[in-house]
Amino acid sequence: MEALFAPEEQEAPTGPLLRVHDLRRSFTVSGTRIDVLKGCSLEVARGEVVAVVGQSGSGKSTLLNIIGLLDSADSGEHVFDGVDVTRLREGQRARLRNERIGFVFQQFHLLERRSALANVSVPLVLAGVPLVRRRAIARELLESVGLGDRLSSQPHQLSGGEQQRVALARALSLNPALILADEPTGALDKASSTMIMDQLLDHARSRNTAVIVVTHDPEVAARADRTVTMSEGRILPAEEE
Ligand SMILES: Nc1ncnc2c1ncn2[C@@H]1O[C@H](COP(=O)(O)OP(=O)(O)OP(=O)(O)O)[C@@H](O)[C@H]1O
Ligand SMILES: [Mg+2]
Structure with a gap:
């Protein structure tokens, strides 16, 4: 697979995987400006697992959306994997987001009428991985999260914990450098929560994948x-x- 952002194409990966500095982000609602990020700074090393805690409304999801290239800050520095992402065009941002960042959300965000296998394959389809290879990758990942016997199940046929394991397998499918998890266990019971965190951290630690988990x-x-x-x-x- 051709990889635009393969680490070997960049300068020696000696710096942090992620550096955001002095990020600011405001929203205007009904003519009133709300300053949500007010000079937010964070560095994350390659393979590091960072938990983000804080009160509701403090801006955690807003920060994660920016780090995940789903949103942009109004100002501030943002370097990911050696790339100044503030200078990228939207197509480049989309590709970096798909190939180097995996997402796990509280509400799973799976495609409804599609199988587990198809859901895990989404990033692989976007990256142009051929059918046979993406089937093999998706199957292997679903087996690794204990869902090898549920490949053709659709989200509504799976429990919350199982849906989150599909979402985790999807997040891992392109072996990203960073996984962003926004309250990944927020909708799960204790047993499912422990299982998801075990699987997330096992994968991350064995592949030197960094994780930012809001919880x-x-x-x-x-x-x-x-x-x-x-x-x-x-x-x-x-x-x-
Ligand atoms: N698109 C938006 N438009 C307007 N206001 C927004 C938008 N996104 C976030 N906000 C506001 O920004 C503030 C921070 O929201 P954010 O979702 O980042 O908080 P959070 O720390 O993730 O909270 P929680 O723990 O409840 O998930 C809130 O006051 C929210 O209303
Ligand atoms: Mg939030």
Whole structure:
């Protein structure tokens, strides 16, 4: 597979995988401006697992959406995998997002009338991976999350925990450098929550994949290498936590 952003094509990957610095993002609702990110800075090393905690409304999802190239900051620095993403065109951003970043959301966001296999294949289709190869990759990933016998099941035929495992397999399908997980266990019971975190962290640690996981669950945060706190649109410096 041709990979635009393969690490070997870039300068030596010595710096952090991700650096955002002094990000600002406002929304205007009914003529009123709301400043959501107010100078938010964060660095994440390759393979590092970072938990983001903080009150509801502090801007965690807004930050994750920007890091995931689903949204853009109004200003600030944003370097991912050696690339200054503020200078990319939309097509390049879309490709970087698909090939180097995996997403796991609280509400799974699976395609409804499609099989587990088809859902896991979505990033592979977008990246132009041939059919036989993407079937093999999707099957192997679904087996690795314990769903080898549910390849043709559609989301409505799966439990919440099983749907989240499909979403995790999808996030891993192109072996991304970074996985963004926004309250991945927020809709799950304790057993499913533990299973998802086990699988997410096992995969991430064996492939040196960095993870940013937003969570309200102290047990999830405790499993990260580092926890940062978001407060009123900023990541607090370590001494203020
Ligand atoms: N598209 C938008 N338009 C207007 N306001 C927005 C938009 N997105 C987010 N906001 C506002 O930004 C603030 C932060 O929202 P965000 O979703 O980032 O918080 P959060 O920390 O993820 O909260 P939670 O823990 O509840 O998920 C909120 O006040 C929210 O209403
Ligand atoms: Mg949120």
